[in-house]
Structures are given as C-alpha cells and as structure tokens.
Amino acid sequence: MTGNISFLPILQFVTTALLIIGLIRFFKWRGKFSDDDQPVFDKLVTEIALPAGIFAIVTTFDFSPETLLPAGILFLALISAMVLAFLICHICHFRPAVTGTVIMVAGFGSTSTMGTPLLVDFFSSQPALVEKAVTIQMLGVGFPIFTIGILIASYYGAREAGMVVKVSDTLKEFMKTPVFISFVIGIAMAFLLGYFQVPGVDIFNDIFTHFFTVISLSLSLFVWFAIGLMLRPVKIRYFLPLFLIVVGVKLFFEPLVVSGLVISVVSPLVVKQILLLDGAMPSGAIAAVIASRYGCDRSLAGWIVVGTYLVSLVTIPLLFMGLPW
Numbered sequence: 347m348t349g350n351i352s353f354l355p356i357l358q359f360v361t362t363a364l365l366i367i368g369l370i371r372f373f374k375w376r377g378k379f380s381d382d383d384q385p386v387f388d389k390l391v392t393e394i395a396l397p398a399g400i401f402a403i404v405t406t407f408d409f410s411p412e413t414l415l416p417a418g419i420l421f422l423a424l425i426s427a428m429v430l431a432f433l434i435c436h437i438c439h440f441r442p443a444v445t446g447t448v449i450m451v452a453g454f455g456s457t458s459t460m461g462t463p464l465l466v467d468f469f470s471s472q473p474a475l476v477e478k479a480v481t482i483q484m485l486g487v488g489f490p491i492f493t494i495g496i497l498i499a500s501y502y503g504a505r506e507a508g509m510v511v512k513v514s515d516t517l518k519e520f521m522k523t524p525v526f527i528s529f530v531i532g533i534a535m536a537f538l539l540g541y542f543q544v545p546g547v548d549i550f551n552d553i554f555t556h557f558f559t560v561i562s563l564s565l566s567l568f569v570w571f572a573i574g575l576m577l578r579p580v581k582i583r584y585f586l587p588l589f590l591i592v593v594g595v596k597l598f599f600e601p602l603v604v605s606g607l608v609i610s611v612v613s614p615l616v617v618k619q620i621l622l623l624d625g626a627m628p629s630g631a632i633a634a635v636i637a638s639r640y641g642c643d644r645s646l647a648g649w650i651v652v653g654t655y656l657v658s659l660v661t662i663p664l665l666f667m668g669l670p671w
Contacts, residue, residue, distance in 0.1 A: 503641025
C-alpha cells in the first residue's frame with residue numbers, strides 16, 4: 347500500500363454492497379420480503395451476529411499497548427464528530443429519532459463492514475499487520491459503537507416513543523443486552539484462558555471461539571439485508587439537508603481530525619495509512635442497523651449509508667492524494 351491507495355478495491359466493495367441492497371429491494375418488490383421482515387434482520391444483527399463477533403474478537407485478539415495510541419486517535423475523532431453532529435441537531439431542533447440517527451451515522455464509520463475487507467485486500471501479504479489493524483479498529487470504533495452507540499440510539503429512540511428517559515435506566519437496560527453480556531463473558535474468558543493453564547483448554551478454546559467466529563461471519567450479510575429492507579420512499583427536501591450534514595461531518599470533518607492527529611503524533615507510515623483509511627470510511631452500516639433497532643429513523647439511516655458509500659468513492663482517494671507523506 348502506497349501513499350495513494352488503489353481505487354479499484356473501494357469501487358468493487360461499494361458496488362458489491364449496493365448490488366446486495368438492490369437484490370433485497372428486488373425481492374421485496376416481488377413480495378418475497380415485507381416491511382415486517384426488517385426488524386427481524388435488525389435483531390439478527392444486534393442479538394446474535396454482533397454479540398458473537400464481539401466474543402470472538404475479545405477472546406482471540408492480542409490487545410497490546412502499541413495499539414492504544416492509534417485506537418485513541420480514532421476514538422477522539424469519532425467523539426468529536428458525534429459532538430459536532432449533536433450540536434447541529436440541537437441548534438436545528440430536530441426530533442429525537444432524527445437526532446439519534448444523525449449522531450450515529452455521522453460519528454461511526456464502516457470500519458468493520460468496509461474497512462476490514464479493504465485492509466485485508468491492501469495488506470494481503472502481511473496478515474500480522476491486518477490483525478493489528480483490526481484490533482485498532484475494534485478498540486477505537488468497535489467497542490464505542492457497542493457501548494456508547496447503543497446507549498445513544500436507545501436514548502433517542504425512547505424519547506421518540508414519548509417515554510420519560512433516565513440515563514440510569516438506559517444503562518440498566520444496556521447491561522441486559524446480548525452485546526454487553528458477550529463482551530463481559532469474552533473478557534472473562536480471555537483472562538481465564540490467558541492466565542490459567544487448564545489441561546485441554548486449547549482444544550476447547552479453538553472449538554468455542556471458532557463456533558462464535560463462524561456465526562460472526564454472517565454479520566455483513568445480515569447487515570446488508572437489514573439496510574436493503576430499511577429503505578422507504580423519502581422526500582428529497584427532508585433527506586438532502588440531513589444527508590449534507592452527515593457528509594460534512596463524517597466524510598470531511600472526521601477524516602481531517604484523524605489526519606491532523608496522525609501527521610503530528612503517529613510516525614510509521616503504514617499506521618498513518620490504516621488510521622486515515624478508517625477515519626475516511628462512510629457512515630457505518632452497523633450504526634444504521636443499531637439506530638433502527640432501538641427506534642431511531644431507520645429509513646433515513648439506510649439512505650444516508652447508501653449515499654455516503656457513493657460519495658466515499660470520491661472522498662477517500664482525494665483525501666489520500668491530498669496529504670503529504
């Protein structure tokens with residue numbers, strides 16, 4: 347991977363994702379799917395595939411100290427983007443479902459669904475580097491979306507439903523979710539397997555983690571099915587201003603924050619490229635599914651994901667070409 351990344355893998359990935367979404371739309375048009383099926387795929391993502399992926403990653407990855415600084419840069423950038431999105435929504439007095447959706451898709455990028463496949467393609471000859479890059483993604487973006495993201499989506503979803511929302515109640519409900527439970531159990535398993543030598547534990551560990559890894563491989567497919575079923579007719583006058591806000595925050599502001607921190611703090615070129623690629627990702631498909639699952643504006647989330655994927659075909663290459671290496 348050189349300073350100017352290859353455009354072809356990005357085009358191939360975006361085209362594949364849009365083809366899957368288009369296929370689901372065709373099946374829905376033919377009556378094979380209905381609006382009632384969409385919440386099912388939301389649950390498959392948030393209740394099964396996502397917790398399984400979290401467990402597999404937590405129990406198998408080596409979280410070394412050298413990943414903390416790069417992950418911290420990604421985390422700081424996404425928090426900055428979410429704060430900016432919140433301020434814009436607050437000033438514009440958007441309703442809760444819209445605010446929750448905009449914050450989610452403006453802050454969290456497609457580091458898992460798009461970023462990881464691209465990293466595997468770019469660094470196919472360096473598997474150790476890919477593993478490190480995915481670990482950075484999980485620490486900087488993955489864990490925050492599984493925690494902060496779910497809390498934000500559930501908070502604004504509950505407000506949209508007219509419920510009186512308390513932060514303490516939201517936290518209590520979050521601690522009952524499969525995502526949180528799988529994270530806690532995964533941490534406990536990683537500690538036990540790493541610090542205690544139990545006879546036969548390697549065999550058990552391989553079988554157990556491979557089982558959850560296989561389930562987690564279904565995540566991307568479930569996500570794209572959910573996105574395809576989210577899409578509803580939307581008025582352009584309603585959608586366009588919100589879309590431009592997200593494009594400005596997610597595809598311009600957040601990458602600029604990452605690039606500024608990367609240029610001034612990080613020295614290895616390859617780590618700079620990994621972080622910039624992660625920061626330049628379009629709106630997260632998983633973030634959209636979580637927003638939908640917890641009661642935010644699902645159609646808006648789906649269309650913004652599709653739109654930012656298309657815009658990223660231009661912004662990602664331009665960002666890399668415009669930076670000094």
